[in-house]
Amino acid sequence: MTVSRRIALPAPLRAPLTLFALAVLLTVLACAVLAPWLFPGDPLDMQAEAFLWPGQDWHYPLGTDMLGRDVLAGLVHGARISLQVGALATLAGVLSGVLLGALAGYFGGRLDYAVQRLVEIFQTMPSFVLLVALVAIAQPSLPTVVFAIALISWPTVARLVRAEVRSLRHREYVLAARSVGYGHWRIILREILPNVLPTLVVTTSIMIASAILMESALSFMGLGDPNHVSWGSMIGNGREQIRTAWYLTAIPGLAIFLTVLAFNLLSDALTDAFTPNRADA
Template sequence: MSARLERLATPRLPRWLRMAWHHPVTAAGAVMLAALAFVALAGPWLWPGDPWDMAGAPTLWPGEDPAFPLGTDLMGRDVAAALVSGARVSLLIGLVSTLLSAVLGVLVGALSGFYRGAVDTVLGRVTEVFQTVPKFVLAVVLVALFKPSVTTEVIAIGIVSWPATARLVRAEFLRLREREFVLAAETMGMADWRLILTQILPNALPPVVVVSTLTVANAIQTEAALAFLGLGDPNVMSWGTLIGGGRDQVVDAWYLCALPGAAIVVAVLAFNLLGEGLSDLLNPHLKRRVLA
């Protein structure tokens, strides 16, 4: 009784603070991601102007000129403005391509797991075909077949990223298909599409959210690799473009590769930490213990 009164007398922290306290990994990933989002959104006001413009003397080192805190590249372009532009491009491509892969993966996995039988066999073979081809090689082929652009990169990365989501959704649908609430709704005559959208899919989405955070990280890496190889959009400045442009001066001006490389590491680490934390938070047993 006294312990209960003591708990009642103790001021309770807000729910989000308790989650952050018990899951510092999630909090760290969220903070890093918020910082990246702020830089990407506020960048046009913090560093106005075209990142392609030659704004100063070439190869100024970071801190050498206060007007260019992160230095300039071989053409005298502001590295800080280029990094901000790269943040917008990388986050845009990563998020939109992940959304595309999630839609494709959920559609294929839901149909495969719900109908099973011949539908599951056919869609399973299609998924296996995409999984047997290395994702990056397929992305390179798809981008090379068409004019390199942000749209092409988004479509290519989305196409090569959906099989993992499809297999996960299929497994969740197979697990939930025979649950009592689904069978009861089916007995009441509910249409298949309503069963999928209102009964099964909402319960299958939590693991998809976790996988999607990791897919964003992989998409950012893939976009940087494509841009490094010269397959990125020539009209936008991305982190991969910066690394590719500075590789010839990696000895004399290593910061040209190090700074965008560090930005990629931070972005990928942020999404991976967030995914790891969400995996724990979406665990019902752990979530009840944290919120108790």
């Protein structure tokens, strides 16, 4: 007689709000992946009559903007840009922060002092002001935006990882690994960082949401890549017609709201899953 075993997810990951967040994120991800096939043309091309309202022409379900561009095509391609910038900027920020934070927390001494002072320099400057300055000085483009967002994001990760590594470096299993002759890198990568991973997963979800918001804000201000459509640029282009064609700003604004909300809900669920005592409180 065989007994089937099912892997039960923690209760926070099965909550209705978490399932809603996953559904939203999977929808946005599907739009981003399928954008070239769903709307193979350039979303910046003029397609039809200007200011078609949503539902007015079934060829353009979400209407057109002031130049006759398809709002739905822009929304789908904008998902691709938002997720791309959010993922790449977060990846670069997390890798940089983990590297510097782990080295500072493990070795301490002058290296720890130097990393702390570097983090303090970045955190004494307003993040968004620094972001705008970096993008304005350089040529606005996707690589520039990704680099700038990663540059202002890594200090948070570095401080978090440093604190975690400092609390773990004197644990029994680390001392045992050191006593049998394991090298520093092996101890950091195989003994310490796996125990920091739950905290990093939660932080990463928050950073992706923040990166999407920052990219949208830059595009709204005209500092995004002019060769790509994004949700922020759609809001910026439609703000002058907000009284007569409010849907031009409401639709991409709703997309940003739902995506960021989904990441925040997922972050809360992961926090509860990794800290059961908090979920039961």
